[in-house]
Amino acid sequence: MRHPYAALVLLLCSFAGLVGSANARGVYGWVEFVELYLDGQQFNLKAKLDTGARSSSLDATDITPFERDGQHWVRFRVNRSGLQEAPLMEQPVARYVRIKRHSGPYDHRPVIRLPLCLGDELRTIDVNLTDRGRFIYPLLLGRKALARLAVVDPARTFIREPACTPGATGE
Incomplete structure (x- = not known):
């Protein structure tokens, strides 16, 4: 015969594991300040942490793909409110992604890898x-970027300020 408290003990152990996992990753609000590091510049942006989105998107304009030494690159400007015109950036394209839009055909977008600081975690995503000019937040962090990094509390915002050391690698 099973012990009457066995199920309760298993439940409590599972809950303790989840809490430990959340503490290890850090709890964040559904909107947080982040820092991005591109072309030797630091960008401080508001980001929406969206577990419903698979991928992450950065607000950029003047997006122009080109080739350099047989490799795919992209030239763009990072949109930041309050700036007349952001400088042109150039980054290698990691790949292209096909995004399903709510209305109309699929959108093909270049994907770049960039260092991002969320809380005290520095990762390349x-x-x-x-x-994203029609949206409030210039950066959307999807669940692939948030996995093993953050637990999102949908009732809170701006829980942790970015506190990373630029130049350190985060993977």
Whole structure:
């Protein structure tokens, strides 16, 4: 015969594991400040942490693919509110992604890899470039970027300020 408290003990152990996992990764609000590091520049942006989105997107304009030494590259400007015109950036394209739009055909977007600081975690993540001018937040962090990095509390915002050391690698 099974012990009457066995199920309760298993439940409590599972809950303790989840809490430990959440503490290891850090709890964040559904909107947080992040730092991005591109072409020797630091960008401080508001990011929406969206576990419903698979991939991450960065607000960019003047997106122009080109080739350099037989490799795919992209030239773009990172949109930041309050700036007249952001400088042109150039990054190698990691790949292209096909994004299903709510209305109309699929959108093909270049994906770049960039260092991102969320709280005290510095990671290199993949982001696709697109004009997010109609959205409130210039950066959308999807679940692939958030996996093993963050637990999102949908009732809170701006829980942790970025506190990373630029130049350190985060994988």
